[in-house]
Amino acid sequence: MQQSSLKSIIYDARLRGYFYQVFILGCLAFGLWWLIDNTVTNLADRGKTVGFGFLTENAGFQISSTLGTWLFDYKVGQSSYLDVYFIGIANTFLVAVLGIAGATVLGFTVGIMRLSKNFIIRSFATVYIELLRNIPLLLQLFFWYFAVLRALPSKRDKIEIIPDVVAMNITGLYLPAPVIEPGFIYSVIAFVFAIIITLVMKSWAQKRQFETGQRFPVLWTALGLIIGLTMLTFWITGSPMNWSYPEFKMTGAILRRGFQSGSGMVLVPEMLAVWLALTLYTAAFIAEIVRAGILAVAKGQTEAAYSIGMRPGMTLRLIIIPQALRVIIPPLTSQYLNLTKNSSLAVAIAYPELVSIFAGTALNQVGKEIEMIFMMMMVYLTFSVATAAFMNWFNARVKLVER
């Protein structure tokens, strides 16, 4: 009797299941403990402490002026390592967002070009895709950076893109910078207000069209409202914004010639090269995704659209693309995530993003590898999860509604 009850416990599938689960959990906990304990012991052996106290210390190095240093008003000797962290995040974020925007526009264009009936357009797109997606990104980065540097005029010279307004030389692309004065906020409020009215108007117009069949010129009214209302407010409040134009000197000491710092806005060539490389590289992948998405829409859909008298452009916009998006969005999300992570390669060409200034310069001064690499991984994780969450939401909106 005793024997058989023990046996039944051993062969009880449920109990056995619990046993293995507890066993694996135990192993996992032990492994984790071993790893952490080992790290702490090894660090203590080498006289290193663990902690985030270094973040409030002052950073004693200069950072190339970019969006980040402007946003966080970086001052050597006064700004902390936490500021360096935020500057790195801002700069990474900037190229990621610009890169995603650029790669999407270019990728969709090239993808559609690849399906063109015109031989030249189609071949151009094919060559573009095969060339750019088959060369490692790091090499492209070096190529664009040094190609751009070598092609541009020297620091004491310039090429003017729009005379006295936009110009470029080896130290960067110079643009006018907005100088905002108090009172500008009213124009911003007017702009937001106009957008809200437009949204309300759009849903009203849609409802009326469903009920009466009458159409309302939403686009023109909206444009008039948004531009008109904002400009009117801007004018009434006394134009509270000016432009600071880049100032170029051709006389004086040789070192001081060229664009003067503190005037206008400069986009450094490192940033332009990173943006260019990320955009061109990722666009090649996006183009293929777009082509696949369009080809996935059955030919009958196009024929049906033509048979009710739609023109090719309209067919593409109203019939093909909405259906293609269902196929495009999921792999497109992956490309966006790749682009964000690839931006860390910018460290190679001196663009001060997160890996360069925080995990590079700052890490070398402070020596807290574990804490700093952890903080950096959290940033990329957050960026990626946020992008994925947004794209999943968008995907849920466009995906096939099954009835």
Place this chain on the structure above:
Amino acid sequence: MKKLTAAMVAVAGVAFATSASAATLDDVKAKGHIQCGVSQGLPGFSNADDAGKWTGLDVDLCRAVAAAVFGDANAVKFTPLSAKQRFTAIASGEVDILSRNTTWTMTRDTQLGLNFAGVNYYDGQGMMVPTSLGVTSATELDGANICTNTGTTTELNITDFFRANGMSFNLVAFEKADEVVAAYDAGRCDVYTTDRSGLAAQRGKLTAPDAHMVLSEIISKEPLGPVVRQGDDQWFNIVRWSLNAMINAEEMGITSENVNATQYNDVTPNVARLVGKEGNFGEELGLSNDWAYNIISQVGNYAESYEANVTPLGLARGVNALWSDGGILYAAPIR
């Protein structure tokens, strides 16, 4: 991403390496070679030729340690490291010695869990500018664009110098020295700053080396030396005394050519202790008594190493001459 992965591997290295790694000498003997962290290519200090053979002042130091430990100066493998990777590489045990023109500073000594085993080159940070700029002094450089590499003391020194002089500047910091040179050569920057030895070494890579000049200002003290992990005094001593043996050999006039003669000729007590004829110095280090003899016969003394590697760059001994010749090179005695 590659760099990111490397850094993460290094972090994992700290997590997985067991505490047993304290006795580096035993580990080194077990694997049969010394893993030496060097630069990614700095002529005169650590540079690989077409055949993959490493030469340089820093390389010779690693060879000296190998000669002392194994009696074979070639029992060394080299790991090229960027300025950024180097401390993680030595801290995680990926390399046994970091001999990579690394500046000895207090922060690095106290906060990184590392020890500097001595100084094998006294350097100082300098600046190179195109002669066409018409600048003769570093104090005229207000508003300049400056190229350098990340992860070094140079970023801090140049910032300090400009702040102290109330000048503004813009820093363009690359990860690798090759890109710094390429960008400076293309005209991205008005100034290239790094250690003066580095300027001399990298100058040859410019398209027109003669169109550039090194400014006379030396804006920092850069004592460069080998680095070991903290907490292993025996290994620390081996590295420190391998360097001291090379400097002492120069002072005593012992070279790779005449060291053999010391074995059968009468020599002074100092030399006898150095080459292992008297005393028990090698065994006290955990090595054989002919440790220094092996260093001198296979690698040479400090002067031989310097003349073979650094002199061709056009850098005179200067402060790196022996104390008895008007320099500051002064090694503790072997006794």
